[in-house]
Amino acid sequence: IGAYCEYLFAPDDHRKILHRLCAASTKILSIMVSPEELHLDENQELDETSEDVQADLQALECQRLEELSERPFRTVAGYLAATAIIRRMEHEVPLAVLGDGPVAAAVAMARKSFGDDLAEYIQAKWRFPKMVCERVVYHITPDLL
Numbered sequence: 333i334g335a336y337c338e339y340l341f342a343p344d345d346h347r348k349i350l351h352r353l354c355a356a357s358t359k360i361l362s363i364m365v366s367p368e369e370l371h372l373d374e375n376q377e378l379d380e381t382s383e384d385v386q387a388d389l390q391a392l393e394c395q396r397l398e399e400l401s402e403r404p405f406r407t408v409a410g411y412l413a414a415t416a417i418i419r420r421m422e423h424e425v426p427l428a429v430l431g432d433g434p435v436a437a438a439v440a441m442a443r444k445s446f447g448d449d450l451a452e453y454i455q456a457k458w459r460f461p462k463m464v465c466e467r468v469v470y471h472i473t474p475d476l477l
Contacts, residue, residue, distance in 0.1 A: 342411065346404040353415040354401075356423045362430040365408055370437040378409065378440040385409070385441075392445040397421060412438030413445055416454050428459040435460050 340349045352358055371379045378385055388410030391403040397418060405411045412434060419425060429435050435458075443451040 342405070347401065349411065350401050350405075350414060350418075353411060353427075354418040354422065356425045358427065359425075360428045360430065363408060363434045364431070365434060367433065369408060370433045371407055371409060372433075372437055372440060376436050376440065378437070378444050380444070382407075388413075388441065389445055392417075392441075407437070407441070408434050409437035409441035412454075413441040413450070416442055416450055416458075417446070420450070420453055420457075424457065426457050426459060428461060430461060 338352075340352065342349050353361065371382045371385045373379050380386065380389075384406035388405050388407050391405060391410060392400070392413055394400050394403065400414050400417060403414075405414060412429070415427070416438065419427065429438075435454075439451045439454055442454055
């Protein structure tokens with residue numbers, strides 16, 4: 333049983349999300365997304381026909397770390413690839429990501445943007461514990477308690 337202390341919505345505050353993802357104090361990341369939001373094809377490869385994926389690949393081409401944190405990403409994979417770059421350069425504190433889909437998407441995005449080096453870093457340094465989420469309650473009312 334757990335509770336969320338904070339909810340962030342990427343389109344509204346991308347800088348805050350990237351800041352939280354990259355903070356050394358962030359140890360666990362729980363992401364809930366639909367399969368469509370991962371932008372992976374049936375082979376678990378990045379769907380490069382997606383406009384969102386193309387936008388994130390372009391955003392990841394920046395030359396300076398400061399530029400990376402200013403770019404709004406459109407996909408979970410884009411945010412996670414950017415997070416891997418920044419965490420690796422700043423402190424290398426591992427991150428535990430709950431959920432297989434976001435990890436596969438991040439590795440695919442990292443591989444496409446930066447080659448095997450960043451993808452291997454994610455697979456070697458980050459942790460991916462298995463979890464089961466049986467029920468998500470978005471609003472607790474007295475009758476649920």
